[in-house]
Amino acid sequence: MGDFLVGLIAATLRVATPLTFGTLGELFAERAGILNLGIEGIMFLGAFVGFAVAKASGSLWLGVLAAVVAGMLAGLLMGLLSVRLGLSQHVSGLGITLLLTGLSLFCFRLLYGEPRIPPAITPFERLSVLPQVPILGPILEQYALTYVALALVPLVWWVVYRTNFGLQLRAVGENPEAADAAGVDVFLMRYLALAIGGGLMAAGGAFLSLAQLGAFTYGVIAGRGWVCIALIIFGNWHPVKVLWGALLFGGVFALQLRLQTTGLQMPYETFLALPYLVTIAALAIAGRNAAYPAGLLKPYKRE
Amino acid sequence: MRRLRIERTPAPLWVRPLIPVLAALITFTLTAVLIVLAKANPLEAYFYFLIAPLSSRVSAIEVLVKSTPLLLTGAAVTFAFSAGYWNIGAEGQLYAGAIAAAWMGTLLEGFPQPLGVLLMLLSGFIAGVLWALPPALLKVKLAVDEVVTTLLLNSVILFIVSYLLNGPWRDPVSGWPQSPEIAASAMLPKLLPRARLHLGFVIGVLVIGVLWFVLSRTTFGLKMRATGLGMQAARFAGVKVDRTLLLSALISGGIAGLAGVSEVAGIHFHLIDAISPGYGYTGIIIAMLGGLNPLGVGVAALFIGLLSTGGQSVSRALGVPAYLGDVVQAVLLLVTLGAFILQNYRIRWLKASEAG
Secondary structure (H helix, E strand, C coil), X not given: CHHHHHHHHHHHHHHHHHHHHHHHHHHHHHHCCCCCCCHHHHHHHHHHHHHHHHHHHCCHHHHHHHHHHHHHHHHHHHHHHHHHCCCCHHHHHHHHHHHHHXXXXXXXXHHHCCCCXXXXXXXXXXXXXXXXXXXXXXXXXXXXXXXXXHHHHHHHHHHHHHCHHHHHHHHHHHCHHHHHHCCCCHHHHHHXXXXXXXXXXXXXXXXXXXXXXXXXXXXXXXXHHHHHHHHHHHCCCCHHHHHHHHHHHHHHHHHHHHHHHCCCCCCCHHHHHHHHHHHHHHHHHHHHHCCCCCCCCCCCCCC | CCEEEEECCCCCHHHCCHHHHHHHHHHHHHHHHHHHHCCCCHHHHHHHHHHHHHCCHHHHHHHHHHHHHHHHHHHHHHHHHHCCCCCCCHHHHHHHHHHHHXXXXXXXXXXXXXXXXXXXXXXXXXXXXXXXXHHHHHHHHHCCCHHHHHHHHHHHHHHHHHHHHXXXXXXXXXCCCCCCCCCHHHCCCEXXXXXXXXXXXXXXXXXXXXXXXXHHHXXXXXXXXHHHHCHHHHHHCCCCHHHHXXXXXXXXXXXXXXXXXXXXXXXXXXXCCCCCCCHHHHHHHHHHHCCCCHHHHHHHHHHHXXXXXXXXXXXXXXXXXXCHHHHHHHXXXXXXXXXXXXXXXXXXXXXXXXXX
């Protein structure tokens, strides 16, 4: 039982890592007033670019870096469409997801063809922080990127709530007209938020291909971007609450994986569908009071 | 000296049909880069992409087969978007229709085929409506944003399909994760000998026709468009906005459900988890490419059907990965959306008296 719990907690942290990256990325975008439905595609792009660069260069960290840069560029593309041209956010976001998914798969085929055995790399190794300590040791044996994700949560909280940048970010998302009148460059802030957010989303994707799998597959993201869209609402657009959401989802996911291997007759899909249903229920309960950034989905036009 | 000036007034009407053409040209220029990267000649590739599929009977019919679910999801999305209800859930509603069809199809052994087909369509439509109901009610009653709820329900129904196929509906004979085959009387009849084209295509065209009729020839269509243009203004004008939104959302879901029936009863005859490679999302592309105009949506569905077939023919002939088709579709969507902005402007020569 002890081993079971320790394994479960360790797995929870692993599953929560890409979700934390992705949701924090979406948090930047939505706090600036942009719903970025490109997240699923940007995570996919991050997984692909991370893998391809790591495979070519032999350096996993270079792969992560390249993924982040690619994600930031994708965020800027979202900015061009939804901020500069003022196109509908959900259609441009979905368009970006379709584009980046297709583009990643196209380039993957181009680079590696259709081999019988899919190309692989040696993934990141987990860090043994306290190898001798009984319970804490195995729990803390995590990938470096998991620690990065956990460290990002207080950092993002500090940026959003305690810096001038964060104040401007929130102002732009809540009331762009007033922010503009106060001298904040709405377009610049939204571009920056989308770029930072895109970089974080792509890092989440790169974690999956470079740490968890050591490969790039068609189903590498498998809807995790949409989970992030749910978690951000569940976590009320707050970095720390978002982490709890990611951990809760990670825990449920890790638990269903373990229940499957024990051969317990139980539709594990119920567990997987749970976070979506809980989010919809939460939205229904919050109803008109849901704390959406007031400027969300509204293109800003300066007349 | 004569000078050009860009003015913010609507472009002349004859410019509008040219915008999609311009967008297509820009798209093909952009994606030519990928074709060059794949070491193929872009012009040759576009021949296989756009013209080769139409040059043989088999592949031309295949274009229509590929277009069939797209006509339906495109119409479904257009129906909702026209009323300003952003239904991103056509994909999920399609799966709801597919589940209903797979279930109903096994019950219809020995029925006369016309009755069987009618019951299939009805059950798929109802399933789509039911799956569209919760987000629509949440929107109307509690003002919950439908973009997120419809999107999340797409993931939920995939888990239901996975549960059904790995549990109660797993094929008892083969053990594959697919539902038992539906009865012959539940299958959509073929339209042509030796080809996969089935009745679903006719239904798709009919639905596009109905869409046109409702939007442009009925008071309900007028209410829908008024609601889509501005809910406040529509409410002041006496339109029951909530009722209009609810009905548009549900009918949209029902039409998407028909796309699920069409794939199960026309092509696969089983429920499989990959029944749709994202037809619901492609429906959004189609609705936007068609400018929410039924005729435009029909043309866009056929064109995207051509692009999907063409992607495979490029891949076979020149070794360019077939995913090129997906990329072209997405780029075309984004470029077209951008290009439609052009219709708000016109370029005018300044007269000598104005210059200066």
